[in-house]
Amino acid sequence: MWEFWVRSLNASTIFTVAALGEIIGQRAGIMNVGVEGAMLFGATISFIVAKVTGNYLLGFLAGIAVGALIGLLHAFFSVTLGGDQVVNGMGIWILGFGLTAYIGYPYTGPLGLPRLPAIAGLSPFFLASLALAAGIWFFLFKTHPGLKLRSVGENPSVAEVSGINVVRTRYASVMFSGALMGFAGSIYALDYNPVWNYNFLMGWGFIALALVFFSMWNPFLLLGGSILFGALWQVSLNPEALLPNIFSRYIWRTFPFVITIIVLVLMSTKWFSSRWGAARPEALGLPYEK
Amino acid sequence: MNIAGYKIKLEKKSSFSGLEAAVLSILAVVVALFLVGFIFLQAGVDPAKGYAEIFSYAFINSFGVPLTLNRAIFLLLCTFAFILPMRAGLWNIGMAGQLYAGALAAFGVAFAFGARTNPDVPAGIVLPLMILAAMAGGGLMGLIPGLLKGKFNTNEIVVTMMLNFIAFWVTAHMIKEGGPFMGSGGEGEGFKLPASLQPGLFLGMPFTIWFALGLTALLQFVFTKTRIGYEIRAFGASPAAARYAGVDPFKVSVLVFVAGGVIAGLAGYHYFATVPGLFKIPKNYGDFGDLAFYGIICGLISQGNPLASIPLAVLFGGLTSGGRFVQGKLQLGFGIDYAMLGVLMIILVAFQFFFRYRVVFKKEALP
Numbered sequence: 001m002w003e004f005w006v007r008s009l010n011a012s013t014i015f016t017v018a019a020l021g022e023i024i025g026q027r028a029g030i031m032n033v034g035v036e037g038a039m040l041f042g043a044t045i046s047f048i049v050a051k052v053t054g055n056y057l058l059g060f061l062a063g064i065a066v067g068a069l070i071g072l073l074h075a076f077f078s079v080t081l082g083g084d085q086v087v088n089g090m091g092i093w094i095l096g097f098g099l100t101a102y103i104g105y106p107y108t109g110p111l112g113l114p115r116l117p118a119i120a121g122l123s124p125f126f127l128a129s130l131a132l133a134a135g136i137w138f139f140l141f142k143t144h145p146g147l148k149l150r151s152v153g154e155n156p157s158v159a160e161v162s163g164i165n166v167v168r169t170r171y172a173s174v175m176f177s178g179a180l181m182g183f184a185g186s187i188y189a190l191d192y193n194p195v196w197n198y199n200f201l202m203g204w205g206f207i208a209l210a211l212v213f214f215s216m217w218n219p220f221l222l223l224g225g226s227i228l229f230g231a232l233w234q235v236s237l238n239p240e241a242l243l244p245n246i247f248s249r250y251i252w253r254t255f256p257f258v259i260t261i262i263v264l265v266l267m268s269t270k271w272f273s274s275r276w277g278a279a280r281p282e283a284l285g286l287p288y289e290k
Numbered sequence: 291m292n293i294a295g296y297k298i299k300l301e302k303k304s305s306f307s308g309l310e311a312a313v314l315s316i317l318a319v320v321v322a323l324f325l326v327g328f329i330f331l332q333a334g335v336d337p338a339k340g341y342a343e344i345f346s347y348a349f350i351n352s353f354g355v356p357l358t359l360n361r362a363i364f365l366l367l368c369t370f371a372f373i374l375p376m377r378a379g380l381w382n383i384g385m386a387g388q389l390y391a392g393a394l395a396a397f398g399v400a401f402a403f404g405a406r407t408n409p410d411v412p413a414g415i416v417l418p419l420m421i422l423a424a425m426a427g428g429g430l431m432g433l434i435p436g437l438l439k440g441k442f443n444t445n446e447i448v449v450t451m452m453l454n455f456i457a458f459w460v461t462a463h464m465i466k467e468g469g470p471f472m473g474s475g476g477e478g479e480g481f482k483l484p485a486s487l488q489p490g491l492f493l494g495m496p497f498t499i500w501f502a503l504g505l506t507a508l509l510q511f512v513f514t515k516t517r518i519g520y521e522i523r524a525f526g527a528s529p530a531a532a533r534y535a536g537v538d539p540f541k542v543s544v545l546v547f548v549a550g551g552v553i554a555g556l557a558g559y560h561y562f563a564t565v566p567g568l569f570k571i572p573k574n575y576g577d578f579g580d581l582a583f584y585g586i587i588c589g590l591i592s593q594g595n596p597l598a599s600i601p602l603a604v605l606f607g608g609l610t611s612g613g614r615f616v617q618g619k620l621q622l623g624f625g626i627d628y629a630m631l632g633v634l635m636i637i638l639v640a641f642q643f644f645f646r647y648r649v650v651f652k653k654e655a656l657p
Contacts, residue, residue: 087639
C-alpha cells in the first residue's frame with residue numbers, strides 16, 4: 001500500500017509542477033494550451049543531455065532552459081504579435097510533439113544512469129513541489145510583485161495606468177511558466193519514468209491543463225487535484241492492487257482520461273462556476289493592446 | 291521602425307482577398323519546408339536532394355503515388371473533420387479518437403456477421419453497414435465534445451484530446467492480448483477482412499475518394515449557400531453577436547462536432563478497410579492517429595476552405611509518404627514527417643500575424 005501511495009505522490013509531482021507553471025501564466029492573463037508540448041521539450045532535451053553527459057544536474061538545467069525558451073516563444077506570439085492564444089498554444093503542442101519525436105528517437109530506451117535518491121521510495125521532487133506550491137501561493141497572494149502579476153491578468157489597462165509594465169510582466173510570467181513546464185517534463189524523463197519513447201508523456205500535459213481549471217487558479221487546491229490524479233493514474237496502471245480482474249489492463253488505462261472529462265464537466269456546470277467562477281482571471285486569453 | 295530611409299509601419303487589416311490569402315499560405319509552407327531543410331543538413335543530407343527524393347517518390351514513383359493518394363484521401367477527410375468545428379470557432383483535435391471509433395464500429399459490424407472466421411459473408415449487406423457503422427461510431431465520438439461544449443461550455447480541446455487517448459486504449463483492448471477483434475496471427479493486430487469485404491479499386495484508387503470529393507462539394511455548398519452554413523460562420527466570427535441574430539449555440543456545437551466525427555469515422559474506414567495491403571486495424575494504428583494531426587495543418591492553411599484543402603491534402607499526403615521513404619533511403623533519423631508537422635504548425639502560427647496585419651513601406655521624407 002505504501003508503494004502505491006509513493007508512486008501516486010511521485011506522479012502527482014509532475015502534474016503539480018506543470019500546472020503551477022500554467023497557473024502563473026494564466027494569472028498574468030496568458031493561457032498556454034500547449035503545456036504538453038513544453039513538457040515534451042523539457043523531457044526530451046533533459047533526457048538527451050543527461051544521457052550524453054551522464055550528469056543529472058545538467059539535464060535538469062537544460063530541461064528548464066528549453067521550457068523557458070518555449071515560454072519565450074509563446075510570449076512572443078501571444079504578447080508581441082497578439083495572436084489567438086489558443087492557436088499559439090496548439091502550435092507549441094504540435095511543435096513539441098513533432099520535433100521531439102524526431103530529436104529523441106536516436107535516444108530511445110532507458111537512461112542508463114543510477115536512479116536519483118529517494119526517501120523510502122518517495123521522490124525528493126515531491127517535497128520540492130510542495131514547497132513550490134506554497135512559495136507560489138505566497139508570492140501571488142502575499143507579495144507586492146504577486147499583486148502586480150495578478151492585476152495584469154485581471155485588468156491590464158488599469159495595471160498599465162498604475163505604472164506596471166504589462167508587456168514585461170507577461171513576458172516574465174510566461175517564461176517562468178514555461179520553465180516550470182520544462183522542469184515538470186524533466187522530472188518525468190529523469191526521475192519518474194527514465195525511458196525515452198516517442199510521445200511518452202501520453203497526455204499528462206493536457207491533464208495538467210485541466211487541473212488548472214479545477215484548481216480555481218489556487219496552488220493549494222491544485223495540489224489536492226494533482227494528488228487525486230496521481231492516485232488515479234496508479235490505479236489505472238496497477239488495477240490488481242485495488243480492483244482485480246474487472247477490466248483488461250488497456251481499459252484501465254482509459255480511466256484517468258475518463259475521470260478528467262467528468263471532472264471538467266462538473267467544473268463547467270452553472271452550479272460550480274457560480275460558486276467559484278470569480279477566481280478566473282478577468283483578462284485571461286485576451287491580447288492586450290495599448 | 292526605419293530601415294534605409296523607409297518607414298515600416300503595421301496596418302491592421304480588416305479583410306484580405308482570396309489571392310492574398312493564397313499567397314500567404316503558399317509562403318508559409320515554403321518557409322516551413324525551408325526550415326525543415328536545416329534538419330536535412332543537420333543529418334548530413336543535401337536538402338535539395340532530400341526534397342527531390344521525397345517529391346519524386348511521392349508524385350512520380352509507381353509505388354509512391356498510390357500511397358500518396360491513400361494518404362491524401364485520409365487527410366482530406368481529417369481536414370474536413372477539423373474545419374467544420376473550426377468554422378464555428380471550435381477546436382476538434384479529436385480526429386484520431388473519432389477515426390479509431392469509426393474503424394472499431396466498422397470492424398464490429400464485420401465481426402458481428404462472423405467475418406473474423408467465416409469468409410462467406412453477405413457482402414452486399416455487410417459492406418454498406420460497415421460504412422454506416424464507421425460514420426455512426428465517429429459521430430458518437432464527436433457527439434461527446436459537441437454536447438459538453440453546447441450544454442456546459444466545457445473546454446473542447448481537453449475533452450477531444452482525452453477522448454483520443456480513451457479511444458486509443460479501447461482499440462488496444464479490442465485488437466491485442468486476446469481482445470475480440472484480435473487476428474489469428476497472434477501479433478497484436480486486428481483480424482483481416484475476408485476477400486468478399488475488401489472493396490476493389492476504382493481507377494487504381496479506393497472508392498472512398500468519391501466520399502472525399504463529394505464531401506468537398508457538399509461542404510463548399512453548405513458553407514456558402516445554406517442558412518446553417520451561415521449560422522456556423524456567424525458563430526465562429528462572434529458567438530455573442532450570433533446569439534443576438536438567433537443562432538442556437540447548442541445546436542451549432544453539437545452539429546459541427548457530430549458532422550466532424552462522422553467524417554473522421556469515414557477516414558478510419560477508408561484507411562483500415564479499403565487500402566490494399568491493410569484491410570485490418572494494424573498494430574501501428576497509432577501512427578494513423580498521429581497522421582490525422584496533419585488535418586489541423588491543412589485546415590489552418592486553407593482557412594477552413596474545403597476546396598483549397600484538396601491540393602494541401604495531396605501535398606501533405608505526398609510529403610509524409612515521401613518523408614517515410616527518404617528516411618530509410620538516406621538514413622535519416624525516424625520521424626522526419628513528425629518534425630515537418632511541428633515546424634509547419636509553428637510557422638503557420640507565426641504567419642497568423644500577416645493575416646491580421648499588413649506591412650507597409652513608406653519612403654521617409656528627408657528632413
